[in-house]
Amino acid sequence: MTETLAAKGIRIDFIPRGGVLRRMEITDEGATVAPLHQAPWSAAEVPPDAPPHQAWLAGDFFCAPFSASPDGLHGLPANGTWTVVPSTDGTLRAVLQGAVQGATVVKELALQDDHPFVYQRHLFIGGTGTLPVANHAMVALPNGGKLSFSRKRWWESLAEPLETTRGRSRLAYPRRAEDAAEFPAADGTEVNLHRYPWGEAHEDFVAGIEDPASRLGWTAVVRPTEGDLFLSLRNPAQLPMTMLWHSNGGRDYAPWNGRHRGCLGVEEGAALPMLGLSSRETPDPLTAAGQPGQVILDPSGTVDIRHVIGAVRWPSGQTVAGVMLDGDVLTVTGDWGAERKLPLRGSWLGLAAPFSSPKPKPALDWDL
Template identity: 45%
Template structure:
């Protein structure tokens, strides 16, 4: 694997340049070494043992990557999740800073005519990766999403910033029982994340990741208006840590959850992709054409793409972090200048260093 690594005090990240995926992320904190991100079990296996038509992004599936578009590329021809997730990136710059490390990567292929840059920043003693993607030039409209994946050996508990509703698409990821299984109802929606309609007529708690539920499911959460950062926190039970994913809701108004727990029986998944959760913050519907058309999110007043324009650029930011956590999901996550405060279910408080200015909460975002 052709990777490049960057590091600051207490944190390191490596990037798979073949596809721009984060190949690994390590956080050293409180005497522990945490690895919040997932790598598919087939990564590194001989290519000839994998299906010939498998997209390169799935061959290298790991960590986090940029989707542009998210899901099906049915406007500009490209593999699943677009060229940013499936083709080569170059290192433009990588150097130490006064308080950490900053690296810039550029996608070799244009997206709808736009140049795409990935900027990764690590700060000394911050247990967070700060990411920014910049699209320059081009024409048309492009939906985008991050695709961070974590993995658990014994499940975990989820908590979120306030969400307006959760909804599944029209069709399940695995509707054919000969190939796999999904447990949520499709289509369905709920304003109660602990009681989402299930395919069997009952309900499923979206805040609980259970290892005994073999399934492949996908659900979109729409951010409520609350004035703060959007966040997802996953307390991994066996790992005894907290994985945190943060965004600016004005930039990325939806969070899509991909539950992949032994729910696909065909290669390369073959029932071995277990305990994986994708926490996919985006400005998108499912698919490029769907994001441009009259989709259900637009009818809810939610933006599903950015406009490209020659001579102009836009960017969006994202944060991934991890810290030790005894048990149970947090009750709340708030930020103040230079800090993040996490409130536990037992009212215990954890304060950690955080670049509270990075997400630019409150700035206006062009459509």
């Protein structure tokens, strides 16, 4: 069953199985912008031993843990079922069936008239221990794209390639590089992560670590042929990592079969275990800089993780040079002078709030 939430100029579809924000449509400058990716197979084509979420791979979903898990790759939030609960405030609210390390997990998706953004948050109520987390937005890039980011300290690949025997990975693993335009490839050349695609038939994963001085974390993906722009916004003090999944025909087995192309995962999170070199260091370089490498659950409180995605027309096709938030106005500028001023709930991301500060359990007006 699909749940729909709409406001003036924006509409989203939500699927409780896997908690998927399946489709996001924004009406802007007289056109419909719908940048999210959907896998080209049916559920019947997915092998029974594959992670359940592959049967409905689309849009954006939440991963906890953002790694292998007994509940399937990316954990119960990505592979289980969410129960939508009644709401009177215009927010789509759902509760995960089952616990994550003892925590109840609540998802909220909210829209606002004339805002080209989805305001989403995930609440961990109770629970114990630490775990890596990430949102898992996927942008459709059938005609390529241009990527820009808020300032990063470095870029780093996994400990091992995603594919070795049943497909192909093109980056070097594990490696680090300060410049996204010069990331090492397995063949000794360098790859420019500001462009997609940068290779033929490959499956790769690389993460950028935010500069601690960043106030607003952002990723911008320009689709020049489509004339639009995808934006991902976060509090870098909460989610200091931007992880890029390049899925472009590099897997030869079912259900992928070499046909999963033009998909860019823009996965914002706190997931130190995904760093092939940094995760082995003591202290790790995130902790040493005061950045969270994972979420710390609070047995007597909540952890509140917020993320914003959206899209607008961007007919110039210019690479995004900057994204700046001033009050409730987000200004996006291109490298040749293009500019959009967009309405945004400026305080919603809590940019000055610490990530792991315990909060009391909320008084809930709906039944878990």
